[in-house]
Amino acid sequence: MRIYECADYRAMSRQAANIISAQVILKPDCVLGLATGSTPIGTYNQLVEWCEKKDLSFSKIRSVNLDEYRGLGGDHDQSYRWFMNHYLFSRVDIDVSKTNVPNGLAEDPDAECARYDALIDSLGGIDLQLLGLGRNGHIGFNEPADKFTLGTHVVNLTENTIDANKRFFTSEADVPRQALTMGVKHIMQAKRVLVVVSGIEKADAVVKTLSGKIDPQVPASILQIHPDVIIVADRAALSKLP
Numbered sequence: 213m214r215i216y217e218c219a220d221y222r223a224m225s226r227q228a229a230n231i232i233s234a235q236v237i238l239k240p241d242c243v244l245g246l247a248t249g250s251t252p253i254g255t256y257n258q259l260v261e262w263c264e265k266k267d268l269s270f271s272k273i274r275s276v277n278l279d280e281y282r283g284l285g286g287d288h289d290q291s292y293r294w295f296m297n298h299y300l301f302s303r304v305d306i307d308v309s310k311t312n313v314p315n316g317l318a319e320d321p322d323a324e325c326a327r328y329d330a331l332i333d334s335l336g337g338i339d340l341q342l343l344g345l346g347r348n349g350h351i352g353f354n355e356p357a358d359k360f361t362l363g364t365h366v367v368n369l370t371e372n373t374i375d376a377n378k379r380f381f382t383s384e385a386d387v388p389r390q391a392l393t394m395g396v397k398h399i400m401q402a403k404r405v406l407v408v409v410s411g412i413e414k415a416d417a418v419v420k421t422l423s424g425k426i427d428p429q430v431p432a433s434i435l436q437i438h439p440d441v442i443i444v445a446d447r448a449a450l451s452k453l454p
């Protein structure tokens with residue numbers, strides 16, 4: 213595991229964008245696993261800037277996103293499909309038909325989860341998976357639990373996650389209570405995992421992820437046994453590491 217300490221959010225975003233950019237340059241048709249949330253926005257902005265300058269092209273990229281809220285369609289401005297279109301896909305030369313996000317409106321969510329796992333397999337797995345880190349140590353929406361769940365699955369969001377995400381909704385009551393999330397299997401099978409972390413409110417999760425035991429109550433702790441993990445974090449996020 214490599215840990216890059218960056219001075220601040222801006223430096224973290226640039227560093228993460230450099231790593232994604234290197235991946236895209238080395239393998240232009242690679243499969244990128246993408247994340248939503250506040251943390252990767254600066255990274256996406258940097259990638260957009262390089263694409264606008266024609267220093268980078270996403271034209272052959274295939275992508276799979278980690279998760280989607282259950283009950284939200286892609287035209288809902290808090291859905292993760294909407295987020296990806298808004299912050300990245302509509303701003304770079306990617307073929308949107310080659311981008312994938314679980315369908316939050318699927319009538320049969322379990323069938324949708326199975327479809328999503330088969331889709332990732334049909335793409336040959338993920339070359340580079342970008343992850344944010346939840347305050348409770350979640351990755352994707354793999355929430356603290358008694359066991360790790362391998363496949364894409366429907367998850368009940370914890371109070372901690374609902375509280376963290378309510379800032380994006382008009383009221384807490386509007387925050388969906390369930391999501392579809394990639395499980396730890398495809399995350400752990402990704403050839404490389406890039407975790408972006410920013411801010412003091414993530415510092416405890418960073419300590420538990422990196423220096424605690426591997427524990428499904430801290431889902432990100434499983435990354436300790438992935439052979440190629442890069443953590444790109446700002447100083448505040450790393451400030452509680454022993």
Ligand code: F6R
Nearest residue numbers: 247248249250251344345346352
């Ligand atoms: C998003 C996702 C989540 C976030 C995490 C951190 O697709 O899967 O695990 O990465 O909740 O979110 P932010 O970056 O908003 O702190």
